[in-house]
Amino acid sequence: MPTEPLFHPISAATEPFIDIEFDGRRLEVLGQRSVAAALLAAGVSRFRSTPVSGAPRAPYCMMGVCFECLLEIDGVANCQACLVTVQPGMKIRPQEGARSWEAVHTAGGGSDEDTTEASHAA
Numbered sequence: 001m002p003t004e005p006l007f008h009p010i011s012a013a014t015e016p017f018i019d020i021e022f023d024g025r026r027l028e029v030l031g032q033r034s035v036a037a038a039l040l041a042a043g044v045s046r047f048r049s050t051p052v053s054g055a056p057r058a059p060y061c062m063m064g065v066c067f068e069c070l071l072e073i074d075g076v077a078n079c080q081a082c083l084v085t086v087q088p089g090m091k092i093r094p095q096e097g098a099r100s101w102e103a104v105h106t107a108g109g110g111s112d113e114d115t116t117e118a119s120h121a122a
């Protein structure tokens with residue numbers, strides 16, 4: 001959910017804006033920075049929810065350590081938004097709860113093994 005931005009870029013007037021999609025809505029964000037920085041500057045304050053309680057989370061360390069910035073970027077789950085450079089046309093979604101097996105297999109991020117419960121029961 002976009003809100004009033006907590007962060008304001010120092011040099012916004014000289015930097016290009018790009019269009020991305022966040023949670024199904026078009027957003028115009030500053031380019032040439034990480035996805036996390038671009039979304040925070042655009043007022044996005046909720047990036048994911050925790051798998052256990054569903055508590056909202058947002059970037060904390062901005063350097064790849066805390067994993068609070070996980071998003072689904074262009075269909076790939078578990079992307080650390082602070083380590084990915086924002087690109088025009090990106091389709092970004094909040095990561096809700098735990099990563100699903102379907103997301104692993106459709107994004108090509110998993111192995112070719114059949115890891116469904118049915119295969120374990122056999």
Ligand code: FES
Binds near residue numbers: 059060
């Ligand atoms: S903000 Fe900590 S890993 Fe991205």
